[in-house]
Amino acid sequence: MTRRSGSADLPLHTGRVPPWLASRMASLGSILTQAIVHHYGRDAFLQRLSHPFWFQSFGAVMGMDWHSSGITTSVIGALKRGLGPLQDELGIYVCGGRGQHSRKTPDELMQLGDRVGFDGAKLTRASRLVAKVDSAAVQDGFDLYLHGFFVTADGKWTVVQQGMNGDKRQARRYHWHSEALKSFVDTPHSAIDGPQQGEIVNLTDHRADISRSAQLDLLGNLGPDRIVSEFERLMGTAPEPAQAMLPHLIMPAHHDVRPKDVFARRLHGTLAAAT
DSSP states (O other), rough: OOOOOOOOOOEEEOOOHHHHHHHHHHHHHHHHHHHHHHHHHEEEEHHHTTTTHHHHHHHHHHHOOOOHHHHHHHHHHHHHHHHGGGGGHHEEEEEEEETHHHTTTHEEEEEEHHHHOHHHHHHHHHHHHHIIIIIIIEESOEEEEEEEEEEESOOOOEEEEEEEEEEEEEEEEEEEEOTTTSSSSSOOOOEEOOOOOOSSSESGGGHHHHHHHHHHHHHTTTTHHHHHHHHHHOOOOOOOTTTSSOEEEOOOOOOOOOOOGGOOHHHHHHHHOOO
C-alpha cells in the first residue's frame, strides 16, 4: 500500500508570480527534471513529486520562495510549460492545473493515450476517482481547485491536487502515487498536507471500512425510498402540506451539515442517482 509521507502547513495567499520568475521557474524546473530522470529514472521523479516535503523543496529550488499555497500552482504550471517541448523525449507528461485547466485533464489524458499508447480511459478514471475521493470521501472543509496529473509513457502517475478553505485562509495539498496503489478508497494517499482542522470525516481511513461497506449495503439493499423513510422517521418529520412546499430559503449560521439541514426530497434524488 502507499503511505503518508508527512504533512506541512500551507497558508492561503493571493497574488501572481511575475512573468520573469515564471519563465525562470519553467527553465530551471525543466533542467532539474532532466537531471533527475537521467540519473535516477522517471519512476524516481514521480515518487519524489508524491512526497510533500520534496515537492515543497523542489519549488523553492526552482525559485518560488513563498511558503504558501501558491507554490503548488506555480510549480505545476512551470513544469507543464517547461517540460512541454521535452515530454516525448523524457516520457513525462503534465496534465491539468488550476481552475479550468484541471477540468481539461480527462481530455488531455485521452489525447495523450491515443498518441503515446497508454490506456487513456483507465488514467481518466483514475484522475476522476482521485478528485472524487478528496472532495467527497475526505470531508475536511477544503474545496478542490487544482488538479495536477503527472504521467509517464508507460502509464505510471502521480497526482498533486489542492483545496482551499477561504474562511480560514488556509490550503491543503493532497499527494497520490500509483506505485503499489491497491485501492482508491482504503488508505490511498501518499500524503495530505495542511493544518489541523478539528474533526475530519475521512472515509478513506482503513478503520472506516465498516462504515463504507454499511453505506453501500444500505444504498443497495434498502434503496432511496426506504432510506428517506427511515431518515424522516428518525427525525420525527412528516410529509409537508402543500403550502409548506412553496420555495422558502433559510441559510443556517453554522457551516457544518447537521441532520436538521438535510432536505429529505433532495436526499432521495441523490440516493436514486447513486444507485
